[in-house]
Amino acid sequence: MDQATAPAPTGFHLWDPEEDDILVCRAVREETHDVKTFVFAPRTRRRFVFDPGQFLTFEFEIDGETIYRCYTISASPTRPDTCSITVKRVPNGPVSNWLHDHFKPGMTLKATGPMGEFSWARHVSASGKYLLISGGSGVTPMMSMTRAAYDLAEIRDTVFLHAARTPADIVFEDELAMMSRRNRSIRVAHVCESDAPGRSWPGLRGRLSAGMLEAVAPDFREREVFVCGPSPFMNAVRAMLQGAGFDMARYHEESFNFEELSPGEKAEVETAAEEMAPAARTFRIEFAKTKRVVECPEDMPILEAAKRAGLRLPSSCTKGLCGTCKSKKVSGEVEMTHQGGIRQREIDAGQILICCAKPRSDVVIER
Numbered sequence: 001m002d003q004a005t006a007p008a009p010t011g012f013h014l015w016d017p018e019e020d021d022i023l024v025c026r027a028v029r030e031e032t033h034d035v036k037t038f039v040f041a042p043r044t045r046r047r048f049v050f051d052p053g054q055f056l057t058f059e060f061e062i063d064g065e066t067i068y069r070c071y072t073i074s075a076s077p078t079r080p081d082t083c084s085i086t087v088k089r090v091p092n093g094p095v096s097n098w099l100h101d102h103f104k105p106g107m108t109l110k111a112t113g114p115m116g117e118f119s120w121a122r123h124v125s126a127s128g129k130y131l132l133i134s135g136g137s138g139v140t141p142m143m144s145m146t147r148a149a150y151d152l153a154e155i156r157d158t159v160f161l162h163a164a165r166t167p168a169d170i171v172f173e174d175e176l177a178m179m180s181r182r183n184r185s186i187r188v189a190h191v192c193e194s195d196a197p198g199r200s201w202p203g204l205r206g207r208l209s210a211g212m213l214e215a216v217a218p219d220f221r222e223r224e225v226f227v228c229g230p231s232p233f234m235n236a237v238r239a240m241l242q243g244a245g246f247d248m249a250r251y252h253e254e255s256f257n258f259e260e261l262s263p264g265e266k267a268e269v270e271t272a273a274e275e276m277a278p279a280a281r282t283f284r285i286e287f288a289k290t291k292r293v294v295e296c297p298e299d300m301p302i303l304e305a306a307k308r309a310g311l312r313l314p315s316s317c318t319k320g321l322c323g324t325c326k327s328k329k330v331s332g333e334v335e336m337t338h339q340g341g342i343r344q345r346e347i348d349a350g351q352i353l354i355c356c357a358k359p360r361s362d363v364v365i366e367r
């Protein structure tokens, strides 16, 4: 019996996006001035099964364009009848602003997942101690994990350190304080860069530093560490931990913004490209809507060749997992090695993930 057909213990069925990928918005909640939570339920009564920290990929139709975006489930799997995402407005971002301005209870979205490895269910700490470090909207996977620990009344030694711009930007402040008060194994600390209008910040102030980490979790070297936030924030935390002699085998990160590679990753991509360049045949990739053409070596994913030619295309994980780069192939052949970010019926309908599709002929893509 598979997941879709197996009845859940209470007699409910489990949500299976292969069967019905439509989710109905049940509620929209304002968290801060620029963060909202959207609560979803399947069309028929079904339960969600996921590890706290995993994400869903949503399909949006905005101004005649189909756009894919990933959102971490901020709710806990212990409350499986609904699931929620918590979205921060990104200046000029098409999807986050559309959600904030237009998405209302009763409206629907297509979603697939859950996906992702970023969960303490998948990286269990040998010492039983955890350190969750988030910046900005990176709070969501940490919230799901903390809510799950709280609901299950787990005694799981957790330090949750969240960095926000001002106290007005702290998401879930009251709920975190309540969970920490009632389950003493959850400790929460916030660090703010500055005061908010009308609210001064008496706590840790400035950018997250090694000194603050030592003060909040002096035993951080014994902890399994999870980090999520914008790329510059994660780069800084990674460097800080490396500098402090932390065992990076126990470091786990999730980026919400994969566009900016770290300098090390950039160097790796460039070296790999240089190494394969001389032998590789190249094919012509045409982007039909934008009327751009790029040359793509046979050993290079189409997305990578497009980026090198200066095209800005939607992408996140760049490894065939999240579905953000899904595009319609009008003609041509590709070889694609994905990791679950696309369904067989989508492949059959001519869709590809351009981050993990290498050309085997000239290709035309509907973008």
Ligand SMILES: Cc1cc2nc3c(=O)[nH]c(=O)nc-3n(C[C@H](O)[C@H](O)[C@H](O)COP(=O)(O)OP(=O)(O)OC[C@H]3O[C@@H](n4cnc5c(N)ncnc54)[C@H](O)[C@@H]3O)c2cc1C
Binding pocket: 055, 069, 070, 071, 072, 073, 085, 086, 087, 088, 089, 090, 091, 092, 093, 094, 095, 096, 097, 136, 137, 140, 141, 230, 254, 255, 256, 257, 258, 259, 316, 317, 322
């Ligand atoms: C696995 C995964 C999980 C995610 N979970 C969440 C989540 O729980 N909550 C959430 O709000 N977002 C989350 N995101 C980001 C989300 O998918 C969108 O990228 C975001 O909502 C912006 O979409 P947009 O279309 O409005 O703007 P885009 O056109 O995607 O982005 C506009 C610009 O802003 C940058 N940017 C994108 N997201 C952010 C951000 N959060 N902070 C700062 N800069 C950003 C982009 O790199 C780009 O330069 C997640 C992304 C991934 C890959």
Ligand code: FES
Binding pocket: 314, 315, 316, 317, 318, 319, 320, 321, 322, 323, 324, 325, 326, 341, 353, 354, 355, 356
């Ligand atoms: S960018 Fe994630 S699947 Fe392509």
